[in-house]
Every structure is written in C-alpha cells, then in structure tokens.
Amino acid sequence: MKAKTLLFAVVTVIIIMAACTKEKTGSEYNPPADHTISQDGFMHKAGLNDPLNNCATCHGADLSGGNVGVSCFECHGAKWQ
Secondary structure, three states, X not given: OHHHHHHHHHHHHHHHHHHOOOOOOHHHOOOOOOOOEEEOOEEEOOXXXXXXXXXXXXXXXXXXXXXXXXXXXXXXXXXXX
C-alpha cells in the first residue's frame, strides 16, 4: 500500500511541475511585432524594466492582464508585487 501512495505522490508532483512551466507555444504565446526584446525566452517591448509606465497600457494598470488578457505575473510572479 505504501508503494502505491508513494507512486501517487511522485506522479502528482510531476504533473504539478509540468503544469507550472513557463514554456508557451503556438496560440498560447503570440506577442505583437513590437515585442522585439527576448528575456528568458519571452518577447518584451522596449521599456520592459519600467513596466508600470511602459506595459500597463496593454497589460493593465496592475499588470494583471488588461485588454490583452495576459498577466505579467504569469512569468514574473511576485517579483513586481
């Protein structure tokens, strides 16, 4: 019985880790043409180091998604909170 519990725990951890990956492909990640700066494999627009002034127009005043529906926190997490 312990082996089944351990196996279940290992499989659960693997599934959670796979679901938390930053990799997005195809329609999940399709940045606009003006996003020409690559950082950690994701394209950003110039001014990315000052997101509240340069990203908020599209990603929302709080960077949680705005009119594009893409939250900066998906990749940057608590770094900006």
